[in-house]
Amino acid sequence: MLAMQKKLSSTFYTILSLPATAMGFALSIQISALSWILSTKYNLKIDEVGLVWAAGPIAGILGQVIIGVISDNVWMWNGRRRPFILIGGFLAAIMLLALPNIDVISSSLGFDGILGVAIAVALTLDLAINISFNPTRSIIADVTPEGLERTKGYTWMQSVSGTFGVLAYVIGAVWDNYVLIYTGVFLVLVLSLIPAFFIEEPKELKKSTDDNSHEKVKTSFFEILDLIQPLWGFLIYAVYAIIIKLSNIHFDSYYAEIICFALTIIFILKSLLIKTDGKDKSEKGIISFKKILAAHSFTWIGIQTMFVYMFAYVQFKVFGLDQNAEISNQVKFQMGRIVTISFLIFNLVAAILPALVLEPISRKIGRVKTHFICIASMAVGYALLLFLGYSAYVIYVIMAILGIGWSSTISLPFAIMSQQIDQRRMGLFMGLFNLSVVLPQMVASFGVGQAVNAASDKSLIFIISTVTLGISAMLWTMIKEE
Numbered sequence: 001m002l003a004m005q006k007k008l009s010s011t012f013y014t015i016l017s018l019p020a021t022a023m024g025f026a027l028s029i030q031i032s033a034l035s036w037i038l039s040t041k042y043n044l045k046i047d048e049v050g051l052v053w054a055a056g057p058i059a060g061i062l063g064q065v066i067i068g069v070i071s072d073n074v075w076m077w078n079g080r081r082r083p084f085i086l087i088g089g090f091l092a093a094i095m096l097l098a099l100p101n102i103d104v105i106s107s108s109l110g111f112d113g114i115l116g117v118a119i120a121v122a123l124t125l126d127l128a129i130n131i132s133f134n135p136t137r138s139i140i141a142d143v144t145p146e147g148l149e150r151t152k153g154y155t156w157m158q159s160v161s162g163t164f165g166v167l168a169y170v171i172g173a174v175w176d177n178y179v180l181i182y183t184g185v186f187l188v189l190v191l192s193l194i195p196a197f198f199i200e201e202p203k204e205l206k207k208s209t210d211d212n213s214h215e216k217v218k219t220s221f222f223e224i225l226d227l228i229q230p231l232w233g234f235l236i237y238a239v240y241a242i243i244i245k246l247s248n249i250h251f252d253s254y255y256a257e258i259i260c261f262a263l264t265i266i267f268i269l270k271s272l273l274i275k276t277d278g279k280d281k282s283e284k285g286i287i288s289f290k291k292i293l294a295a296h297s298f299t300w301i302g303i304q305t306m307f308v309y310m311f312a313y314v315q316f317k318v319f320g321l322d323q324n325a326e327i328s329n330q331v332k333f334q335m336g337r338i339v340t341i342s343f344l345i346f347n348l349v350a351a352i353l354p355a356l357v358l359e360p361i362s363r364k365i366g367r368v369k370t371h372f373i374c375i376a377s378m379a380v381g382y383a384l385l386l387f388l389g390y391s392a393y394v395i396y397v398i399m400a401i402l403g404i405g406w407s408s409t410i411s412l413p414f415a416i417m418s419q420q421i422d423q424r425r426m427g428l429f430m431g432l433f434n435l436s437v438v439l440p441q442m443v444a445s446f447g448v449g450q451a452v453n454a455a456s457d458k459s460l461i462f463i464i465s466t467v468t469l470g471i472s473a474m475l476w477t478m479i480k481e482e
Contacts, residue, residue: 005200008149015195016143016153017160019085020136022191023129024161024410026092028168029099029184030125032343033177035311036336037100042114046312050449051245052115052122053308053441061238061438063130065224068431071135072424075203081135081142081427082196088132089192093185095125100181132192134434138426141418142201151362151415155354158411162351164191169344173337227286227432230271230294233264234439241446257447268294272478285420288479289429292417295475297436299375299409302382302465302472304444306402309452309461314338316458317389338392342399349403354411362412368481371412372473378405379469386462405469416481 004012038044038052067084076083098105098121106117140153164187172180228235237260244251271290279287314335315321321331362370381401389395413433421429452460 002198002200005143008144010156013153013156014160015198016140017157018191018195019089019132019139020157021161021164022089022188023092023133023136025164025168025184025191026096026125026129026188028165028343028347029096029177029181030122030129031307032169032172032340033099033181034122035308036177036339038118039311040332040336041100042102042118044115044118045453046309047449047453048115050308050445050453052118053304053445061435063127064134064434064438065428065431067131068134068138068427068429070427071138072427079196079201080203081139081201082199084135085132085139085192085196088128088130088135089188091128092125092132092192093188095121095128096181096185096188099125100178130434134427134430137414138430139199139201140414141423141426141430143199146419146423148363150418151367151412152355152359154411154415154418155359155362157414158407159351159355161410162347162354162407165347166344166351169340169347172340173344177336177340224428224432227289228293228435230268230290231264231297231435231439232267233260233262234297234443235435236260236263237447238439238442241442245446254447254451268297268475272475276480282422285422288420289417289433291475291479292413292420293433293436295472295479296413296433297440298468298472298475299378299405300437300440301443301448302378302468303406303409304441305448305461305465305468306382308444308449309458310342311335311339312452313389313458313461314395318392318395322456338395341392342395345396346399346403346406349400350407350410353404353407358408358412362415366481367412367416368476368479371408371416372476374405374408374412375469375476376473378402378409379466379473381405382462382466382469386459386466389462416479 002012003009004015034052035049038049044052071080071084074080074083077086102114102117102121105121106113109117137154137157140157141150144150144153168180168184171183237257240256240260271287271294274287274290276284276287315327318338319331319335321327327335358370358374378401381398381404384401385395385398389398414430417429417433418426448461448464451464452458
């Protein structure tokens with residue numbers, strides 16, 4: 001073990017953050033460029049863009065859970081998480097290279113199927129990111145002690161990752177998204193492949209710092225199903241949405257969405273109202289984990305809605321154009337730049353706050369209260385964008401406010417969750433925790449996409465975001481921190 005790891009120095013925390021940074025950079029490219037390139041270069045409609053985005057969450061449902069379980073129980077290349085970081089980083093770089101060449105790939109295959117190839121590339125890219133994201137986050141918990149040092153690990157992760165995320169949007173704004181994509185190919189390779197060899201992983205994982213048991217724990221399908229009970233409504237809707245999309249069935253009503261929303265509320269309330277009195281530490285951890293899933297899921301409906309449909313909102317609100325309007329290349333470029341600068345500011349705030357602001361505040365008032373404040377501020381920001389987002393400069397200011405919630409969303413929940421669960425099964429729980437991200441993302445891609453496509457007023461995008469972030473903030477108030 002290197003001295004920097006023994007001392008838990010700042011250099012070690014930086015290196016520990018780089019594999020997650022590589023995946024974050026790939027994700028930043030996906031957020032910044034995917035909707036833009038599909039809309040402008042390949043002329044896909046809003047609902048088709050949503051379908052491409054849905055491919056990623058589908059990959060995440062399987063990828064993170066399966067990889068999490070496997071990485072908890074294997075040892076290869078002198079690491080538990082290392083093999084998956086290396087493989088995922090390589091695949092992500094190759095798929096980024098494919099992104100601006102979807103038409104070339106389609107032609108070389110001998111058929112005209114831009115949408116199908118776009119889905120295949122997006123699916124493989126997101127699968128690669130998910131293969132690596134779970135291990136890059138799990139390894140932080142593996143090599144840091146419980147408590148404040150682990151919180152420091154995840155806040156540093158977001159600060160380093162966020163800084164590179166800002167770099168991604170600077171490249172996109174100053175040059176263009178093509179330069180961003182090709183730069184990303186190089187950075188994703190370097191940041192995922194090299195740092196993994198400077199981190200020594202423990203060969204045996206114990207339950208917690210006060211428990212020396214190294215015994216491996218088996219996982220059953222029914223246990224996994226029970227652990228994700230708060231997400232059952234999202235899961236049912238995801239299955240329904242995939243079936244009707246594949247069957248090319250269209251419904252004018254929203255009865256299925258209403259039923260699934262009602263089921264979601266029922267399962268979430270059931271999880272939130274469970275009392276922990278008289279429960280042992282392990283049972284309390286499972287109950288807390290379910291409550292965290294419930295609260296975190298609504299955050300991601302709102303955030304993913306913004307990620308996918310921000311381009312459509314700018315087109316409608318700032319430029320006054322509907323989705324069927326003829327748009328010049330100059331206007332397309334201006335719309336793309338507004339979206340890119342918006343996400344640059346959004347990620348700049350998220351890069352600065354975690355290590356410098358959120359960690360010190362968490363030490364004083366706790367991680368859960370800190371996160372609640374950040375999520376509540378994000379709900380307010382979405383409401384402001386809904387009513388005031390008529391100009392690019394106003395959007396930029398409000399995106400800075402939204403960055404407060406984003407900075408917390410991708411740092412503190414990992415620290416909060418990792419304190420509650422069996423450390424020997426960190427990969428499994430990281431994978432299940434990811435379901436509170438990808439299942440709501442599917443709601444945003446399918447259900448919200450259908451609603452936004454049908455709505456004449458695209459302000460619906462931020463009505464949905466405001467409501468869901470408000471619900472999430474309320475749910476976080478019901479989670480207690482030991």
